[in-house]
Amino acid sequence: xxxxxxxxxxxxxxxxxxxxxxxxxxxxxxxxxxxxxxxxxxxxxxxxxxxxxxxxxxxxxxxxxxxxxxxxxxxxxxxxxxxxxxxxxxxxxxxxxxxxxxxxxxxxxxxxxxxxxxxxxxxxxxxxxxxxxxxxxxxxxxxx
Amino acid sequence: xxxxxxxxxxxxxxxxxxxxxxxxxxxxxxxxxxxxxxxxxxxxxxxxxxxxxxxxxxxxxxxxxxxxxxxxxxxxxxxxxxxxxxxxxxxxxxxxxxxxxxxxxxxxxxxxxxxxxx
Numbered sequence: 001x002x003x004x005x006x007x008x009x010x011x012x013x014x015x016x017x018x019x020x021x022x023x024x025x026x027x028x029x030x031x032x033x034x035x036x037x038x039x040x041x042x043x044x045x046x047x048x049x050x051x052x053x054x055x056x057x058x059x060x061x062x063x064x065x066x067x068x069x070x071x072x073x074x075x076x077x078x079x080x081x082x083x084x085x086x087x088x089x090x091x092x093x094x095x096x097x098x099x100x101x102x103x104x105x106x107x108x109x110x111x112x113x114x115x116x117x118x119x120x121x122x123x124x125x126x127x128x129x130x131x132x133x134x135x136x137x138x139x140x141x142x143x144x
Numbered sequence: 145x146x147x148x149x150x151x152x153x154x155x156x157x158x159x160x161x162x163x164x165x166x167x168x169x170x171x172x173x174x175x176x177x178x179x180x181x182x183x184x185x186x187x188x189x190x191x192x193x194x195x196x197x198x199x200x201x202x203x204x205x206x207x208x209x210x211x212x213x214x215x216x217x218x219x220x221x222x223x224x225x226x227x228x229x230x231x232x233x234x235x236x237x238x239x240x241x242x243x244x245x246x247x248x249x250x251x252x253x254x255x256x257x258x259x260x261x262x
């Protein structure tokens with residue numbers, strides 16, 4: 001098991017650092033360019049949601065981003081101390097309906113689910129919240 | 145630090161927006177302002193040239209989603225052109241080619257506007 005860590009303030013201007021950090025880690029783990037882009041976008045969406053909804057755009061709060069790699073699993077754990085998000089309350093939009101009646105919002109979590117193999121939300125006993133984004137390296141790609 | 149830039153060209157009553165760089169939650173408000181201004185001056189024929197757009201997240205998509213209905217109610221459209229495969233893949237993943245007119249070339253998007261006026 002291998003871990004890498006990045007701490008950012010809850011500001012949207014930090015998203016580009018997050019994408020660079022994640023892309024670099026995913027590429028080194030052995031993902032192809034398409035998967036690297038997907039993982040970076042999913043992590044961007046998770047951090048954007050935390051900045052906008054958990055911290056309600058209050059800057060100077062912390063978001064911790066940890067990459068944990070184990071065998072063929074690439075897991076990104078994003079931890080914050082903002083408002084709790086209950087994923088059970090969020091149903092992925094019916095895209096046919098969404099296209100008929102376009103609106104802003106609701107796409108981020110849907111995208112995360114489409115881009116990753118697994119997305120999980122956890123609340124820790126000390127009230128910290130975690131978002132886990134997991135993607136498996138395909139067996140056709142050799143790990144470096 | 146990634147950057148984002150919008151250049152606007154007006155041609156034959158069509159506004160072409162050239163997007164460059166990274167469109168995320170940090171830079172989407174810049175695009176939002178441009179769309180707000182276009183709505184205020186009643187410019188509803190819009191082509192978004194994505195040739196130099198490297199990245200789009202849901203915050204950027206949300207701007208197009210927020211204005212597409214208003215624009216179409218006013219007999220206009222937001223047509224998107226010259227997308228890189230990477231950016232197109234995100235639209236495709238969400239089924240947006242059904243919602244937006246996406247052309248490979250800016251000239252085709254402009255032609256469609258001029259043809260629909262005839």
